[in-house]
Amino acid sequence: MHTACVVGTGLIGTSIALALTGRGVTTYLIDRDPDSVRIAAALGAGVPGPPPAPVDVAVIAVPPSEVARTIADHQKAELAQVYTDVSSVKALVHAECLALGCDTTGLVGGHPMAGGERSGPLTARADLFQDRHWILTPTPESRESALNRVLELVSLCGAVPVLLPPADHDRAVALVSHLPHLMASLTAARLVDGEEYAVRLAGRGMRDVTRTAAGDAGLWTDILAANAAALGPLLAELGRDLTTAARALARLTEDVPEQHTAALAELTGVLRRGSAGRARIAAPHGPAGADRHKVLSIAVGGPQRQLERLLGDVAEARVDLEGMVLPEAPAVPDATDGAVELWVARDVARPLTDALRDRGWAVR
Structure with missing residues (x-):
């Protein structure tokens, strides 16, 4: 993938653009609000569009009721070779695309499972989708090349693809x-x-x-x-x-x-x-929780108060632990040997790691 266009520069659209631009993809930005495009471009998300030639993929990041019409209009203008969207509803959008006569062979529905309460480009960030699920809903008419292109998009954004039929999604x-x-x-x-x-x-x-x-x-x-x-x-x-x-x-x-x-x-x-x-x-352990949690291994040695200090530092970082595994009981009473495992949600693993390292802990 060399070129892309994001239509809709809100939180999700701008975050996708930031991720793609950061990976060397020339990304164009389109939005009916020119100020939104200017802000997204100033953040480094891409170049105000439209592109001079059809791009490899267009990402339609508009509300569900506007997706089908937006795809139809941009397909007529030959904006891209492949199209995807980020709407959180898939079956109705696909039916509307068919009703409008869209070319669904080059269309693969998508829904990144990430976001936030605040909207707009100022809330965007390039790592919003890192290790998050990104659902794709190809239909029988979707070309394999189109699916592969959108899978590449998901990979460039650091997300984990999940394929589902639209109704199941x-x-x-x-x-x-x-x-x-x-x-x-x-x-x-x-x-x-x-x-x-x-x-x-x-x-x-x-x-x-x-x-x-x-x-x-x-x-x-x-x-x-x-x-x-x-x-x-x-x-x-x-x-x-x-x-x-x-x-x-x-x-x-x-x-x-x-x-x-x-x-x-x-x-x-x-x-x-x-x-x-x-x-x-x-549940932090086993297959049900493995994809939602990170394990931080922290070396703890010496007296029991080392463990107390570690838990105090975690509390100061204002992070909730999903679970903890202590090393085997040491031979010397009131001592702690080995490493403590902390189970935390993926989205707080990095902030907690940084906070603990700042406090002198060796974190793996």
Whole structure:
């Protein structure tokens, strides 16, 4: 790949452009907002477009409702040889491309599983996709050469490709992305009418649960509407669990002791299912967690207080540990020999490594 064009210079588009430019790909930038293009270019993301000749690949980084029309327009203008997009909805977008008569032989849908609450080029960074999943949704009509070109794009951005049919993609992201965002927004909305003293008590738990609610409401309306078919059944399931929990809590407020045992059992059942679901994505050991975590090996020797100092330094770095493996118990009491393994999420592995090295630890 020698040339590329990114259409849409928001967070995702500009981050892709930064990654490609950093790998020596001549990258052109197009956006209907000229200021956005100017900012992205000033950040070093590429050259304001359009390109003088068709590029190797065009990345369409616009909202889902605009993807098909954008591809159709740029295919008519012969912007590129191969096209991909970054929309978080795939089946509807592909159907719209077919309806508009797009050439789908040179089109491979894509969705990098990375982002942030803030939007715009100023939030972009070249390493946004490093070690993150990037879903590709080729269809039977997609040329093998087109898929290979987009796989090269994913590789240049440092991401890990995952191939799925469009419908399977939409069901997956409805579960792990779209439903959580909607629930974060619904939970955060409760804060609007909350008592001021209560809102002031909000701590990390509430902030973590509602973090994604800060996203662009217009963009997320577009995303959720485009994936309504996959999201609807999940909301129905969630609604049944909410009804169960609400009914159990209501029965616990009634002065009917014989109902309390059954109500507590129902409530416990809902919470246990939640614990079981969380365990599927949180376990740091084994195949289920291997692709989401990094292991830092830190040499710790001498007295037990060395371990205490290490954990104190981790706490100061404000990083949550997913797990820890201690060396075998030393022969001398109150001593620590060997290396401690810290399991952390991939996106905090590098910051924690740097913080610990700054404090004098040998980290591998």
